[in-house]
Amino acid sequence: MKKFLWVTEAFMCLVFVVPLGLLPKALSIKTGEFFGLCMFFVLRNRKRIALKNLEIAQKGGLKLPAPPKEIVRRNFINIGRSLSELSMLSVGKKSILKDIEFEGIEHYINAKAKGRGILIITDRKSVV
Numbered sequence: 363m364k365k366f367l368w369v370t371e372a373f374m375c376l377v378f379v380v381p382l383g384l385l386p387k388a389l390s391i392k393t394g395e396f397f398g399l400c401m402f403f404v405l406r407n408r409k410r411i412a413l414k415n416l417e418i419a420q421k422g423g424l425k426l427p428a429p430p431k432e433i434v435r436r437n438f439i440n441i442g443r444s445l446s447e448l449s450m451l452s453v454g455k456k457s458i459l460k461d462i463e464f465e466g467i468e469h470y471i472n473a474k475a476k477g478r479g480i481l482i483i484t485d486r487k488s489v490v
Contacts, residue, residue, distance in 0.1 A: 383449035390446045398442020
């Protein structure tokens with residue numbers, strides 16, 4: 363049953379991702395955020411797990427900047443936005459690449475030319 367559920371979720375994700383990647387960037391991002399908000403209400407089990415994790419963290423001394431439910435809601439919205447951004451890359455949209463900053467690309471090119479190993483470290487910043 364778990365495998366069936368996983369395959370169903372993966373299929374639904376693909377059905378959503380491809381059209382999302384074909385939309386104009388601003389519309390794609392807003393649609394992704396809306397999708398994330400919908401998932402906040404639909405995926406009750408995941409929301410419950412996230413709230414429980416925040417409760418545990420609070421008991422351990424974590425100070426939250428907002429109520430736990432609001433943090434989880436914003437997180438779901440951000441996941442939808444990230445899905446939108448990922449869909450734009452996977453469908454071949456190049457417009458999102460102008461928003462990505464590459465630093466030290468010359469080091470990559472030099473190491474590759476010498477046949478040396480390459481370690482790439484990235485950072486993903488997002489507003490929650």
